[in-house]
Structure formats: C-alpha cells, structure tokens
Amino acid sequence: MLKKNEIYRAAVTGFTSEGQGVCRVEGCAVFVPNAAPDEVYDLRITHIGKNNAFGKIETIISKSDLRVNRLCPYAKLCGGCDFWHITYEAETAIKAQRVLDALNRLGGQSLREMPITAAESCQSYRNKAQYPVAMGKKTVEAGFYKKGTHELISIDRCLIQPEIADEAKAAVLAWAKEYRISPYDEVNHKGLLRHIFVRLGAATGELLVCLVANGEKLPREKELIAALRQKLPNLRSLTLNTNTRKGNAVLGEKTRTLWGADYIEDVLCGLRFRISPRSFYQVNRDQAEKLYAKAIAAAGLTGEETVLDLYCGTGTITLCLAQKAKKAIGVELVEAAIADAKDNARRNGIENAEFFCADAGQAAQKFSQEGIRPDVIVVDPPRKGLSRDVMEAIAQMSPKKVVYVSCDPATLARDVKLLCEKNYKLLHAEALDMFPRCSHVESIVCLAKA
Ligand code: SAH
Numbered sequence: 001m002l003k004k005n006e007i008y009r010a011a012v013t014g015f016t017s018e019g020q021g022v023c024r025v026e027g028c029a030v031f032v033p034n035a036a037p038d039e040v041y042d043l044r045i046t047h048i049g050k051n052n053a054f055g056k057i058e059t060i061i062s063k064s065d066l067r068v069n070r071l072c073p074y075a076k077l078c079g080g081c082d083f084w085h086i087t088y089e090a091e092t093a094i095k096a097q098r099v100l101d102a103l104n105r106l107g108g109q110s111l112r113e114m115p116i117t118a119a120e121s122c123q124s125y126r127n128k129a130q131y132p133v134a135m136g137k138k139t140v141e142a143g144f145y146k147k148g149t150h151e152l153i154s155i156d157r158c159l160i161q162p163e164i165a166d167e168a169k170a171a172v173l174a175w176a177k178e179y180r181i182s183p184y185d186e187v188n189h190k191g192l193l194r195h196i197f198v199r200l201g202a203a204t205g206e207l208l209v210c211l212v213a214n215g216e217k218l219p220r221e222k223e224l225i226a227a228l229r230q231k232l233p234n235l236r237s238l239t240l241n242t243n244t245r246k247g248n249a250v251l252g253e254k255t256r257t258l259w260g261a262d263y264i265e266d267v268l269c270g271l272r273f274r275i276s277p278r279s280f281y282q283v284n285r286d287q288a289e290k291l292y293a294k295a296i297a298a299a300g301l302t303g304e305e306t307v308l309d310l311y312c313g314t315g316t317i318t319l320c321l322a323q324k325a326k327k328a329i330g331v332e333l334v335e336a337a338i339a340d341a342k343d344n345a346r347r348n349g350i351e352n353a354e355f356f357c358a359d360a361g362q363a364a365q366k367f368s369q370e371g372i373r374p375d376v377i378v379v380d381p382p383r384k385g386l387s388r389d390v391m392e393a394i395a396q397m398s399p400k401k402v403v404y405v406s407c408d409p410a411t412l413a414r415d416v417k418l419l420c421e422k423n424y425k426l427l428h429a430e431a432l433d434m435f436p437r438c439s440h441v442e443s444i445v446c447l448a449k450a
Helices: 088-106 163-178 221-231 285-299 316-322 335-347 360-369 388-397 409-421
Strands: 007-015 021-025 028-032 040-048 052-062 128-135 140-145 152-154 193-200 207-213 235-242 254-260 264-268 271-275 306-310 327-332 353-357 376-379 401-406 424-432 442-449
Touching: 007 028, 007 052, 007 088, 021 040, 021 052, 028 040, 088 409, 088 424, 128 163, 140 163, 163 193, 163 207, 163 221, 221 235, 221 254, 235 264, 264 285, 271 316, 271 335, 285 316, 285 376, 285 401, 285 424, 285 442, 306 316, 306 360, 316 327, 316 335, 316 353, 316 376, 327 335, 327 360, 335 353, 360 388, 376 388, 388 409, 401 409, 409 424, 409 442
Parallel strands: 028 052, 207 235, 306 327, 306 376, 327 353, 376 401
Antiparallel strands: 007 021, 007 040, 021 028, 040 052, 128 140, 128 193, 140 152, 193 207, 235 254, 264 271, 401 442, 424 442
C-alpha cells in the first residue's frame, strides 16, 4: 500500500493527457508533474486517489537529456502550459504516442506509428487570450491561474501569446487601476471585471478586446475607449460581455459593442473570415491552415459531392470544402458563429454553402430522415466527441467517407471504434500540434465505408 508523504523510487513510463509523467509504484499509477521521458525519481506521494496517486519530484536520480531550462519563468506554477521543461521534439513525440496509444488501445486499431505535424514556432502562436482578473495583494491584477487552482498569478508576458495581447491586457489593467474598477471575486460573486478577452487576427493584425463583466455597464467607458485606442493602434473592436453567472464559463450570452466593429477579420486558407467574440476560432492560425488542408485532402473531392460539416464554427472548414464540392452544409450550435458563417460565405462569394444553427445530433437526424445523403461528412466536435444521435445519423446517411478532426484522442478513439462497428474502416490517422508547450493535441483521421 502506498503511503502519503512517503518517498518512493520510480521511473517515468508514460504521460497522461494532462502532460504529467506516469510512474508505477507498488502497482499503482502515480502522476507526476514536470516529468521528462525515462527519468528516475525519488517521489513524494502528495495525494492518494481511488485508482491512482499523485507525486512530486523530490530528487531526480537519473536525468533525461530531453530536459531543458524553462524559457518561461512562470511555467512551473502556471496552469496554462505543461511542457516548457522538455525539448519541443520530446513534447511532439509524447503527443504522437498519446494519439497512437488511444487509437490502438481504445479504438481497436493496430497502427504502428503516428505522424505528427509540429508547429514552426512555440512562441506567440496563440491568437486568443482569456486573462482572469482578480484582486491582488494591493491592487487589481490579471494573469493566469496556478495549476489546479483558481489562485491568480499576475503575468506580464505570456510567451505563447503575441506581445500585443499582453499589451492589451496591461492597457485594460491600467484603466481599471486608475478608476478603481472592482475585480470580480468568485467566492462571494461580487465585483465587476472578470476576464480580459483578447483576440488577434494573425494575418490581418486586427485586434479585438472584450471585457467580461459581472454586470451590463462599466464605469468610465469613455476613458476605457480613449485609453485603448491610444495604446492599441490596431484595435478594431472593443466589446463588453456580460456574465453574471457563477462558474467557470468565461463568456456570458450578451455582448455589447463599446467601440468599433463587433468582430475582427482574419485570413485563413486564402479566405477572409469574420469572427465574433463568442464564435470558436482555432487558436493557432498557421497550424489550423495545415489542419484544414489535411481535412480537405482527406475528403478527396472532385466537385460533384455534397459535404456535411458538423460542428462548423464560423464555417472555416465548410467554406474550404465548398470550393471543391457541389454543395457544403455546415451545422453549429452557437448562433453568433452561424451568423459569422453566413456572412463569411457572402464575403467570399461562395454560393454553394448553407448553414444551420442547431445541435449537430438533431440536425443530422433531421437530414437523415429527409433523405439527404452526403458523400462526405466532416466532424470537428468539442472534447466530448460525437453524441450517440450524431453517430446513428452518420450510419444512416452512410457517407463514403468520414473525416474526423479531434481535440481529444480518447473520445476520437472511442468514436473510431464505434464507426468501425458500423462498417467503416480507418484509412488514415495523423496528429498535429496546435498547442505547443501545452498538453493538448489535435488529430485528424479519415474513415471510409468498408
Ligand atoms: N470546425 C470549426 C469549429 C470546431 S470547434 C473550426 O475549425 O473552426 C467545435 C464547434 O462545435 C464549436 O464551434 C462549438 O460551438 C460547436 N458545438 C459544440 N457542441 C455542439 C453541438 N451539440 N452541436 C453543434 N455544434 C456544437
């Protein structure tokens, strides 16, 4: 039996989906933050759960060559990133292995290797930042939460964000300090300013700043507008989002434009997209272009096909598909994203794309009942993967190909297995790193009717 606070010697044998090392101690899996491949530690057990335990490195007994000095001074504490302490090559190898293991162990496949497309840069690659705001020791602060907590670490420079995002955050903070704007306190649900949300069109340079507040109005809005316009010359949109709910969701339902447009534009795969604050947009534009190119290639279109894109966001993949198909249909739950998608079709002169705001499962069931039979179905669901009704509708519509873009290898593998039970076979699978230095990994697979 493992004992809490006791020290044990163990080697790293793998990694969890959250990027922690896995060590086996007396038959129990112990999860260890800041681990590097194949290292041996003296570990202190910090927590014992039902099926596993957590440990902390006391001493590195055998150190890996893959361990490096962290470029980010906050990395050890901050909950944002997981892999600053190892080389990027080691990180991508861990991620590829994770996708491979998931598809083989949970997905019933017997793949030998998993290609992964690494990112060209591990820095400044994100186009979206959501900085939580809280009361610091003396004054209002913004940054990121400490790993596994809601304790704020005030951060001046986050290396995975573009500098302009940190500058926008600093400009909002300066205004909040000058006019004593109260930060939100999630314990007693009081105070106003909750998050500073920043989005940058990486190709256009357009900047969107959205303040998330526990209320519908901000004091000193005029001063805020003037300060941000002066400090951020590429500001295109300044909005106020109201979130008066308790809980972790960053954005609320309502957004009001304080200044400028209520969206920004970016260019992706040669198309121009408008993106509102509440719409999903891939956070790493360069990697998203590569991902979409792979999805389009996997669809193998000739111009004659009808394509269904479930979970389409602002229509990014749908419109790329539409250019190569007879018709493309996109389905998405968030209304703002569908409004963006329709506008995006218009602004790019694409006439063979149709968009529906609906739950993917309900829409797919309806299409299936109406006798719609797409040749290819593309899905890009959130982490929980495909719902049962989506799965059933896909089986009924029986497309020649299913292209599955996934941000969670475990649910992808589960769904691949289900699709294989419904007479599909896996043609191709690969991983792509959308989130350098963080544990998340994107993958894309193509299945064909057996
Ligand atoms: N393919 C798009 C978006 C992928 S993210 C892109 O690459 O930009 C997943 C999307 O699924 C999000 O836009 C989210 O709002 C949407 N979504 C989540 N649950 C959904 C559901 N039940 N039905 C339809 N869309 C859903």
